[in-house]
Amino acid sequence: MGRNMFGPVRGPWPDETWKGWWGSNPPYHTPVFVLTHYERDPVVMEGGTTFHFVQDGIEAALRHAKDAANGRDVRLGGGVATIRQYLQAGLIDEMHIAISPVLLGEGENLFAGIDAKKLGYRCTEQVGTMKATHMMISRGA
Numbered sequence: 001m002g003r004n005m006f007g008p009v010r011g012p013w014p015d016e017t018w019k020g021w022w023g024s025n026p027p028y029h030t031p032v033f034v035l036t037h038y039e040r041d042p043v044v045m046e047g048g049t050t051f052h053f054v055q056d057g058i059e060a061a062l063r064h065a066k067d068a069a070n071g072r073d074v075r076l077g078g079g080v081a082t083i084r085q086y087l088q089a090g091l092i093d094e095m096h097i098a099i100s101p102v103l104l105g106e107g108e109n110l111f112a113g114i115d116a117k118k119l120g121y122r123c124t125e126q127v128g129t130m131k132a133t134h135m136m137i138s139r140g141a
Helices: 055-067 078-089
Strands: 032-035 050-054 095-101 121-128 133-139
Touching: 050 055, 055 078, 055 095
Parallel strands: 032 050
Antiparallel strands: 095 133, 121 133
């Protein structure tokens, strides 16, 4: 998970009071690894969620997540900057993108400057509904 998805606090952690957007029982119910540049002790929440703060990059966060998953799938959460880092490193095996025909104004472009085809990604499935187009993008499939 990207730091911004965890919360609005920027820079060094001023204290340990912020524990995420979700209240005392976040929806994850599993270990969550938060990318950050600043040290922080793990935050144990109700329902089995523990937020671990990883300072040594996306590969380390992924390694911790895979170890914790014990052979199960690992999900990546975050904003465009986080997803782009993993895409550019070729660390995403499969991605579900839902595109909704809503005009939001400005925003970040997920694929700007990324040659997804050159990185080995391809669209393996697409399904259109009245509210969104769902695309599955896979690497090396």
